[in-house]
Amino acid sequence: MRPDEFVRALHLLPAPLHDRALALRAYVKPRRCETCQAIADALRVALTAAHYEELGSAAQLIDTAAQLATRHHLACRPAHEPGRGQVRRWADTSAPLIAATDASWKGRAGGIGYVTSDGRYGLRSRRPGRVDPTGCSRVLVSELRAVEFLLTAYDTPPVGMMVLVDSRPALNYLHRWQDGESGAMPAGYDLRPRHNGIKPTLVRLADLVGARPDVTFAHVKAHAHHALNEAADSLAHMARRRVDESFDVQARAHALVEAFLREWHVALAA
Incomplete structure (x- = not known):
């Protein structure tokens, strides 16, 4: 579970x-x-x-x-979750929590990424098989999967969290789910249970978002030099490239996030 x-x-x-x-x-x-x-x-x-x-x-x-x-006595250290990490320098920041998510597709390779102002980040690659439940709205579904990837980085997403999304269609679904339209789904998305009877990712996301009116989902313009959006975009691209290329993705991701978050926090303090 x-x-x-x-x-x-x-x-x-x-x-x-x-x-x-x-x-x-x-x-x-x-x-x-x-x-x-x-x-x-x-x-x-x-x-x-x-x-x-x-x-x-x-x-x-x-x-x-x-x-x-x-x-x-105490819960053991969780098993390492591949693709997730945290730059600990900003783990205890007192500023309001802001996050950004993004997705990237090219050919049959995809990637999603997220970054938060408290240093958490994640990236995940995807190469769909012959039977792909995504449907015809591949980019939109990936943008929403990135949001689910972010929110599940926490046992419970922090109260008052703001999530920045550069896809207006994805933002529209997030707002509809918060308004109670949990049955609204992108065209062609397969709603059948996945392996072991698990609900599809977007169904779980719709339920989660619908129960959290305190989480704010807002639009951010892509490629407009917004540090968090640029970091999420870079992570998504890195995850997509990792499908066909071999490199130390974890080290690169950590260094990339550290650089963008340094820029973000310096700007906040100015």
Whole structure:
């Protein structure tokens, strides 16, 4: 279960169980540790039980998870998530959190990227197979996937976060989802569940965005020397190039983000 799916499913639990389960959310991310994974499994099954109104079973499973966590003391370090990183220099910045996302396509290679003012960044490559659920709106869907990639970098996206998007069609969907039109999807996007029954990325994104009216999605003009937008654009291009080229993408991405964020924070302080 993804952290954002876990948080959204907590509404199935009554208040006392809700709070106890929420306190264990650090264990939901993938772990190398067997005990941490057992805690995550107990929480997942507890939410499944709650879905079927088996609250007694849910309570027992949350008890089990809490007992395991108490004996284990602290959540282990999460498994490394490829494509994500953070420039720690700005991790504790007190300024309002602003992020930018972008996507890049050329031929049959694509990439998405994001960067945040607190130093987080991510990039992901994509080469669609013969059966591609994206549909005919490839660039638009990729722009929205980049937003989902950003928001899932957090267990819960920070309150009041601003996300800058240079695609007006993508921005339109984000605003429609916030207005409750969660069924609106780009033309041709395949809504069938993915492997293991997981909801499609944009369906998950629509649910997440619809539940977060406090997150602001705003337009930023592309290639207008906006440091965060330029960083996200460069990360997306780097991810796309990585499909066919071999280079140390993590080191380059980190250096690139550090340079753009230095420019951003210097401008803010001026």
